Amino acid sequence: MMNAIVKAEELSCFYGIVLGLNNVSFEIPAGITGLVGPNGAGKSTLIKLITGQLAPSSGRLSVFGERPRNNPKLLGQLGYCPEREQLPKDLRPVAWLRALASVSGTPWRDTKAVAEKALIRSRLGKEHWKKRIGTYSKGMKQRVKLAQSIMHDPKLIVLDEPMNGLDPMGRAEFGEILRELNEQGTSIVVSSHILHELEFLCSGFVMLNWGRVLASGSQIDIRKTVVEWSDEISVRCSDPRLLAAHLQEQGLLRGFLADGQDLTIWVNEPESFLAHWPKLFSGCDCEIFEMRNKNQALSSIFERMTR
Numbered sequence: 001m002m003n004a005i006v007k008a009e010e011l012s013c014f015y016g017i018v019l020g021l022n023n024v025s026f027e028i029p030a031g032i033t034g035l036v037g038p039n040g041a042g043k044s045t046l047i048k049l050i051t052g053q054l055a056p057s058s059g060r061l062s063v064f065g066e067r068p069r070n071n072p073k074l075l076g077q078l079g080y081c082p083e084r085e086q087l088p089k090d091l092r093p094v095a096w097l098r099a100l101a102s103v104s105g106t107p108w109r110d111t112k113a114v115a116e117k118a119l120i121r122s123r124l125g126k127e128h129w130k131k132r133i134g135t136y137s138k139g140m141k142q143r144v145k146l147a148q149s150i151m152h153d154p155k156l157i158v159l160d161e162p163m164n165g166l167d168p169m170g171r172a173e174f175g176e177i178l179r180e181l182n183e184q185g186t187s188i189v190v191s192s193h194i195l196h197e198l199e200f201l202c203s204g205f206v207m208l209n210w211g212r213v214l215a216s217g218s219q220i221d222i223r224k225t226v227v228e229w230s231d232e233i234s235v236r237c238s239d240p241r242l243l244a245a246h247l248q249e250q251g252l253l254r255g256f257l258a259d260g261q262d263l264t265i266w267v268n269e270p271e272s273f274l275a276h277w278p279k280l281f282s283g284c285d286c287e288i289f290e291m292r293n294k295n296q297a298l299s300s301i302f303e304r305m306t307r
């Protein structure tokens, strides 16, 4: 890939014998990229590798062409927004950010401007600046954390599950802020265990599960992969032949096999089928007991990610 900003080659990271990431290779271009996968998939591990907090156990990872570990020059170009909340309840946001900027080497007289600019960019309304952070909503705290990560004007911001706990409106607003930062030239890597949360925001994804990359690339690339993996679907139901006829009438099937209460179907457009199956099954007088993809692992991931 031309101009990859993050490149992993056969990258592994183990915690003792626990597997964090297992031999993954992928590239992330400039733009907004989602790291998606269920809990324990390896998202935080990857984020900690990108931000130099962990060292690879084997393989290579480069960010803007350089190794992140023990690389202060590179780390100065990265912003990190951790999953955990580590904000002081009793401070007001400007005081907190000024302290951080000062610790990072900004001359004290400049810290006010730096802190305020970051709060404006992360869209924390000025009317809230006089309140203590402890009184803030989840969404407002996220904005303070974001401001914290962009004070030094990084080229890449990495955010670990920033949408967690936000309501749909809060997620949409936070997405807007990230999009605006990206339009101003900052690349963004953002993780979530819910694909749906990031679908509207990210141009590309790295999909992880059990420390492995299931798929990576643009939304279009990934959809193609998912389609290839899951065109065979098994259904246990009260009347397989009736259901097969119902689906066939709608032109959805390439083929089917009915055996007792088991129906195996090969669908033409798995992605759309899996997204709409309740609607497609409705109107058929057949009770559905269970539905599985040929690739079990994928079906559960797919379900969890697309829910």
Ligand SMILES: Nc1ncnc2c1ncn2[C@@H]1O[C@H](COP(=O)(O)OP(=O)(O)OP(=O)(O)O)[C@@H](O)[C@H]1O
Pocket (backbone or CB within 6 Å): 015, 018, 019, 020, 021, 037, 038, 039, 040, 041, 042, 043, 044, 045, 046, 193
């Ligand atoms: N400090 C650690 N010590 C031991 N094992 C760890 C440590 N951190 C993560 N792991 C393990 O590594 C694997 C990947 O975890 P990781 O936190 O990267 O996943 P994740 O996708 O970020 O999940 P979550 O959304 O739950 O944070 C899991 O099996 C996890 O238990």
